[in-house]
Structures are given as structure tokens and as C-alpha cells.
Amino acid sequence: KQEVTQIPAALSVPEGENLVLNCSFTDSAIYNLQWFRQDPGKGLTSLLLIQSSQREQTSGRLNASLDKSSGRSTLYIAASQPGDSATYLCAVTLSSGSARQLTFGSGTQLTVLP
Amino acid sequence: SQTIHQWPATLVQPVGSPLSLECTVEGTSNPNLYWYRQAAGRGLQLLFYSIGIDQISSEVPQNLSASRPQDRQFILSSKKLLLSDSGFYLCAWSPKGQGWGNQPQHFGDGTRLSIL
Numbered sequence: 401k402q403e404v405t406q407i408p409a410a411l412s413v414p415e416g417e418n419l420v421l422n423c424s425f426t427d428s429a430i431y432n433l434q435w436f437r438q439d440p441g442k443g444l445t446s447l448l449l450i451q452s453s454q455r456e457q458t459s460g461r462l463n464a465s466l467d468k469s470s471g472r473s474t475l476y477i478a479a480s481q482p483g484d485s486a487t488y489l490c491a492v493t494l495s496s497g498s499a500r501q502l503t504f505g506s507g508t509q510l511t512v513l514p
Numbered sequence: 515s516q517t518i519h520q521w522p523a524t525l526v527q528p529v530g531s532p533l534s535l536e537c538t539v540e541g542t543s544n545p546n547l548y549w550y551r552q553a554a555g556r557g558l559q560l561l562f563y564s565i566g567i568d569q570i571s572s573e574v575p576q577n578l579s580a581s582r583p584q585d586r587q588f589i590l591s592s593k594k595l596l597l598s599d600s601g602f603y604l605c606a607w608s609p610k611g612q613g614w615g616n617q618p619q620h621f622g623d624g625t626r627l628s629i630l
Contacts, residue, residue, distance in 0.1 A: 442623060442624065444604065446618035446619070489558070491619075500608055502558075502619060
């Protein structure tokens with residue numbers, strides 16, 4: 401059974417710092433890996449999707465990398481801002497899932513201090 | 515463009531009462547549909563998914579059920595709610611067909627369910 405782990409569970413940084421969030425998964429037979437953002441009491445917003453054949457994806461100040469063989473992904477946030485404060489979730493899609501079900505990690509709660 | 519609607523946003527129900535949460539998707543056809551639950555301080559747990567009308571798969575045995583009476587409508591139900599059913603319920607959709615691997619799942623705004 402696929403298990404997804406995110407470290408750290410919570411992170412607090414001063415504004416302007418660069419930071420890295422970590423995600424690991426136990427089954428490397430994935431189709432893609434997705435990073436989401438969740439604001440308190442809200443749904444999830446997709447940030448980046450990396451297909452299994454890709455190594456990284458970039459969107460603005462965000463960069464996500466994928467090392468499928470080692471079962472790891474990182475989300476790099478450059479020049480953090482207070483508006484980046486949220487919970488960040490990673491999720492993997494198993495290759496075998498008929499409906500491309502996602503398995504989620506428990507998230508990293510990020511606080512960026514002004 | 516595609517949109518997903520979920521309601522109600524908040525619901526307070528007594529133990530033993532029935533439940534019906536509804537989710538609809540607009541701007542696409544034949545999507546995969548999903549129900550997730552997020553308990554306090556925990557990650558998202560997939561409850562049900564559907565690849566088509568009346569085609570429902572359950573991931574976790576419990577007193578909840580799901581139905582898909584129309585292509586873009588997904589309903590989560592219970593006949594008798596338990597205290598443990600409290601949580602944040604999220605509906606999501608994803609496309610099928612060529613290129614689906616490039617497309618993320620899209621989530622609704624969620625329903626906060628409190629059981630008293």
C-alpha cells in the first residue's frame with residue numbers, strides 16, 4: 401500500500417527566506433506527483449504536477465523536483481512571503497489506479513512571518 | 515472553463531441523523547469524481563471514486579455511501595451519522611482521455627460537517 405510522508409509537519413520562517421518542503425513515497429510505480437496548497441477551511445489549489453518521466457516543474461517562485469527511484473520529491477519556495485502561509489500537501493497517483501486515485505501526505509503547515 | 519460546486523459549506527447535524535452532500539461539475543463531461551474526508555490534524559482520505567454514472571468504488575468501509583445519478587453529479591450520503599463522521603469533506607474531479615496525466619485533480623471548497 402502506498403504511503404506518503406511529509407516532513408516537516410510545521411515550519412515557520414521569516415519573510416524573504418528560501419525554503420524546502422519534503423515529500424517521500426513508498427511505491428515508486430507512480431504516474432505523477434502533485435503539490436497542492438490548502439488555506440484554512442478551504443479546498444485544495446493545485447500548484448505543480450510532475451509526471452513520472454519528468455525531473456522538475458517550475459511555476460513562478462515555486463520549483464518541484466521528483467526522484468522517482470528514491471521515492472522523493474521536494475517543493476522549493478523562493479523568497480517566501482506572508483501570503484505563502486498555508487498547508488502544503490503532496491499526493492501521488494499510482495500507475496495501477498483505474499480512476500487515477502491520489503494518495504496524500506499529511507501536509508506541511510507553513511507560516512511566513514512578516 | 516470548468517468549475518466544481520459543493521454544498522452546503524457548513525453543516526451541523528445530530529448523531530443518528532441522515533446526511534446528503536452534493537457536488538456538481540460544470541464545463542466538462544465524463545469526469546472521474548472523488549469524495550475525500552479530512553479529519554482534524556490529518557491528511558486527506560479518499561472515501562469514494564467514480565469513473566462513470568452508477569459506477570462507484572469505495573476505498574474505506576464505513577456507514578457512508580456515494581451515488582452518481584448523473585454524469586456530473588456526485589452525492590455523499592449516510593442513513594445515520596456517527597460522531598466519527600465529523601470532518602471536512604471535499605469533492606474533486608479529474609479528466610479522462612489522452613493527456614489526463616498532465617491534468618491535476620480539481621477540488622471544491624469543501625463542506626465542514628460537525629456532528630453533535
